[in-house]
Amino acid sequence: MNSLVIRNGHLIDPAAGVEADKDILLKDGRVAEIAAPGKLKPANGAEILDAKGLTIAPGLIDIHVHLREPGQAYKETIATGTAAAAAGGFTAVAAMPNTIPVNDSPEVTRWMQAPERGASIRVYPIGAATRGSKGEALNDFAALKSAGAVAVTDDGHPILKDGIMRETLAAAARVGLSVIQHAEDTRMTQGASMNAGPTAFKLGLRGMPTEAESSLVERDIRLVTELRDARVHLHVAHTSTAAAVAAVRQARRNGLRVTCEVAPHHFLLTEEHIGQYNTNFKMNPPLRSAADRDAMIEGILDGVVDAIATDHAPHATHEKEVEFELAPNGITGLETALGLCLRWLHKEWKLPLGRVLSLMSAQPAALLGLKGRGTLTVGSFADVVVFDPKAEWIYHAKETRSKAHNTPFDGWTMQGKVRWTISEGRVAYTGD
Amino acid sequence: MTATATPVRRPLHPPPVAASPFPYNPGSLLSVDDLDIKAVSTLLARATVLENLDPLVRDRILLKRRVALLFYESSTRTRTSFELAAKSLGADTTLVSNLSSSIEKGETLKDTGLTLRALGAEAIILRHNSSGAPWLLEQETRLPVLNAGDGMHEHPTQALLDLRTILAHLRPGVETVDAKTLTGVTVTIVGDILHSRVARSNMFLLPRLSAHVILCGPKELLPDSAANAGPGISVERNFETALRQSQVVMMLRIQAERLAGMQLDLAQYKDAYQLTGQRLATQAPEAVVMHPGPIIRGLELTAGVADGAQSAILEQVRHGVAIRMAVVERALTANGGRA
Numbered sequence: 089m090n091s092l093v094i095r096n097g098h099l100i101d102p103a104a105g106v107e108a109d110k111d112i113l114l115k116d117g118r119v120a121e122i123a124a125p126g127k128l129k130p131a132n133g134a135e136i137l138d139a140k141g142l143t144i145a146p147g148l149i150d151i152h153v154h155l156r157e158p159g160q161a162y163k164e165t166i167a168t169g170t171a172a173a174a175a176g177g178f179t180a181v182a183a184m185p186n187t188i189p190v191n192d193s194p195e196v197t198r199w200m201q202a203p204e205r206g207a208s209i210r211v212y213p214i215g216a217a218t219r220g221s222k223g224e225a226l227n228d229f230a231a232l233k234s235a236g237a238v239a240v241t242d243d244g245h246p247i248l249k250d251g252i253m254r255e256t257l258a259a260a261a262r263v264g265l266s267v268i269q270h271a272e273d274t275r276m277t278q279g280a281s282m283n284a285g286p287t288a289f290k291l292g293l294r295g296m297p298t299e300a301e302s303s304l305v306e307r308d309i310r311l312v313t314e315l316r317d318a319r320v321h322l323h324v325a326h327t328s329t330a331a332a333v334a335a336v337r338q339a340r341r342n343g344l345r346v347t348c349e350v351a352p353h354h355f356l357l358t359e360e361h362i363g364q365y366n367t368n369f370k371m372n373p374p375l376r377s378a379a380d381r382d383a384m385i386e387g388i389l390d391g392v393v394d395a396i397a398t399d400h401a402p403h404a405t406h407e408k409e410v411e412f413e414l415a416p417n418g419i420t421g422l423e424t425a426l427g428l429c430l431r432w433l434h435k436e437w438k439l440p441l442g443r444v445l446s447l448m449s450a451q452p453a454a455l456l457g458l459k460g461r462g463t464l465t466v467g468s469f470a471d472v473v474v475f476d477p478k479a480e481w482i483y484h485a486k487e488t489r490s491k492a493h494n495t496p497f498d499g500w501t502m503q504g505k506v507r508w509t510i511s512e513g514r515v516a517y518t519g520d
Numbered sequence: 521m522t523a524t525a526t527p528v529r530r531p532l533h534p535p536p537v538a539a540s541p542f543p544y545n546p547g548s549l550l551s552v553d554d555l556d557i558k559a560v561s562t563l564l565a566r567a568t569v570l571e572n573l574d575p576l577v578r579d580r581i582l583l584k585r586r587v588a589l590l591f592y593e594s595s596t597r598t599r600t601s602f603e604l605a606a607k608s609l610g611a612d613t614t615l616v617s618n619l620s621s622s623i624e625k626g627e628t629l630k631d632t633g634l635t636l637r638a639l640g641a642e643a644i645i646l647r648h649n650s651s652g653a654p655w656l657l658e659q660e661t662r663l664p665v666l667n668a669g670d671g672m673h674e675h676p677t678q679a680l681l682d683l684r685t686i687l688a689h690l691r692p693g694v695e696t697v698d699a700k701t702l703t704g705v706t707v708t709i710v711g712d713i714l715h716s717r718v719a720r721s722n723m724f725l726l727p728r729l730s731a732h733v734i735l736c737g738p739k740e741l742l743p744d745s746a747a748n749a750g751p752g753i754s755v756e757r758n759f760e761t762a763l764r765q766s767q768v769v770m771m772l773r774i775q776a777e778r779l780a781g782m783q784l785d786l787a788q789y790k791d792a793y794q795l796t797g798q799r800l801a802t803q804a805p806e807a808v809v810m811h812p813g814p815i816i817r818g819l820e821l822t823a824g825v826a827d828g829a830q831s832a833i834l835e836q837v838r839h840g841v842a843i844r845m846a847v848v849e850r851a852l853t854a855n856g857g858r859a
Contacts, residue, residue, distance in 0.1 A: 279780050286748040292651035292673030292720060294780070360537045364550075365652030378534075385532060409630050409660070411650035413671070436533065500535075 091115040097139025102446035103463035114470035117512040146449040147179025147471030152397035159188025164402040167206035172490035174208040174517035176422040179471035185216040192216035194235035209511040212238040221245045241268035261319040276300040283374045287359040302331035324348040328373035330383030349397040355384040367408040367415035395452040402492030427502025470513035479505035547664030547851035552725040567842040579610035588641035592618040605844035633661040643851040664851035679721035681840040702731035708762040711772035713742040718812040727752025736762040763803035795821040
């Protein structure tokens with residue numbers, strides 16, 4: 089079996105509390121040994137990667153991506169989406185179930201993980217909470233879990249009915265799955281294509297009020313409270329409003345298992361960045377006010393935010409080259425997440441490198457219970473990212489490995505350049 | 521903005537907003553923001569010159585130039601006015617409407633625009649039901665695009681013709697405008713502000729000449745956030761209070777086609793916001809009454825007011841042809857008519 093040695097690098101493994109120069113031996117897809125520099129005795133024939141001046145960290149984990157397969161391979165495939173993920177330093181992604189057909193069955197869940205899909209890295213399917221994500225009848229969570237699903241959600245079709253959401257939380261808890269909610273009371277967002285407020289008024293666009301998000305988060309937290317079951321885990325997807333973060337913060341103080349993620353665009357951009365109807369700045373939840381954006385940064389810095397997740401949502405070019413109101417929601421994010429997090433969270437806002445990496449690996453792994461991932465202790469999966477934390481570079485959308493180019497970050501300066509992404513011991517990406 | 525926002529620990533210096541690349545074509549008029557006051561002044565002066573020119577001289581100016589009118593919504597005034605304006609300058613015009621064209625077959629705005637360009641159109645006048653559509657069309661075709669009304673957003677030539685109407689009444693003889701021209705003038709815009717592109721173009725343009733714009737209407741049709749849309753704008757819910765301060769009152773139609781399920785009590789609306797002869801006589805006996813049309817007699821204003829001595833509604837229509845001649849000329853002249 090193959091073995092790989094990474095030498096002369098600086099290992100940062102937040103989950104293990106390690107920040108030191110280490111050499112690391114990967115063997116048979118696992119971490120075999122970690123030793124002081126020069127102390128490893130690899131077997132003959134081991135491939136050697138020289139990581140001098142580079143940081144070695146657990147491979148990044150994105151718990152919110154749309155890989156578009158099955159059903160919409162013209163937007164993205166599991167192969168192209170995971171290639172983009174590997175280029176971004178990711179070694180595992182959790183794929184949302186809004187595929188065609190909806191991933192509400194063990195068959196689709198298994199199909200997504202089949203070797204024929206050509207994934208560069210590990211794909212964890214997330215199952216639909218209800219049949220066809222219609223919010224009516226619960227799926228068989230035990231069957232989804234045994235097929236490999238790591239959580240359930242109806243994502244873009246949030247569960248509005250209290251009874252169904254309560255049942256979903258309870259049933260998922262019984263089989264040890266997390267429930268992810270895209271918090272949007274869609275009764276308040278009909279026909280809306282951006283955040284409600286003065287900017288929407290100015291642009292003549294219908295707006296989504298922040299209450300559409302926060303009221304559903306508050307409703308879900310109330311349901312978790314009422315269930316009085318420590319196994320219940322509610323995870324709030326792509327939090328975008330100050331009120332929602334405040335609700336999560338309060339729930340945690342009350343001892344509830346409620347977590348949340350924030351996407352890079354929500355801690356970097358505001359509704360002002362839409363400019364003149366640029367559809368690459370249209371996503372759901374929408375870009376919010378500066379006060380909400382600042383609250384996302386604060387939530388990350390003060391620790392209430394548990395994970396950075398990209399909500400990678402590829403679309404074909406022609407789908408975005410239309411009137412703003414007609415354009416589909418979503419932007420790509422896998423190749424820009426690390427570069428933006430290091431450039432802004434770390435360099436600009438002084439979040440320690442270990443904390444940034446934890447938000448992108450150890451914490452998301454813990455959140456979804458991905459065993460053996462998000463850390464580089466002996467025996468864990470050989471999922472590694474090796475990068476130059478100081479290197480600055482410009483992101484060009486046209487060079488993407490994704491099928492899609494719908495990013496608001498084209499031409500932006502990134503910090504931190506991935507040299508190698510290693511997925512279960514295999515080099516999945518080599519940068520320059 | 522949001523009450524629950526936690527205080528920020530330190531200045532954050534987040535990424536700045538990139539400068540707008542629009543308009544790509546100097547002849548375009550997408551928004552009133554595309555025009556500085558000097559450009560507004562030039563257009564107003566040019567409208568007067570063109571209006572007074574001998575028609576047989578005037579039609580040499582854009583002789584045989586090709587102008588396409590691309591209309592995704594029905595229109596009487598704007599379409600006819602643009603068409604007459606372009607024809608008065610000698611241009612050939614062609615009308616493409618969403619009905620009876622390939623738009624019905626699913627052709628996108630981008631493709632329709634590229635097709636018109638390939639057919640030789642040198643400028644496109646666009647009326648569209650979606651806010652922002654002119655920006656997309658301009659970006660894809662790089663032709664001069666004239667916004668003849670986009671969704672709930674803007675209708676810049678309407679604001680220019682409204683300005684010309686206001687000047688004719690309140691500043692007779694004034695040929696050029698500057699940042700002080702409308703000092704002391706209050707313009708109240710009444711009714712369905714939320715869905716009105718006319719309201720937006722006027723509220724963004726008139727304060728730049730020092731007019732005070734009061735927006736007046738019920739909450740459903742006028743969100744509080746409108747007051748923050750720009751400088752010189754305030755919101756007043758009481759019609760009488762607004763009227764008393766106004767030299768100009770612009771009435772708007774309730775846009776039933778854009779209400780999107782909103783339920784409105786029309787009897788209550790008329791009680792509070794209909795411009796009646798009585799209201800006008802007691803609160804604003806000198807004010808100029810304007811309306812971009814189409815008017816719905818007996819709803820936002822009474823027939824007596826529409827036909828009354830204070831009404832400038834048909835004058836607005838006349839000013840529209842002059843303004844649009846100047847705007848079409850600007851679109852097709854090499855430097856876009858800019859100084």
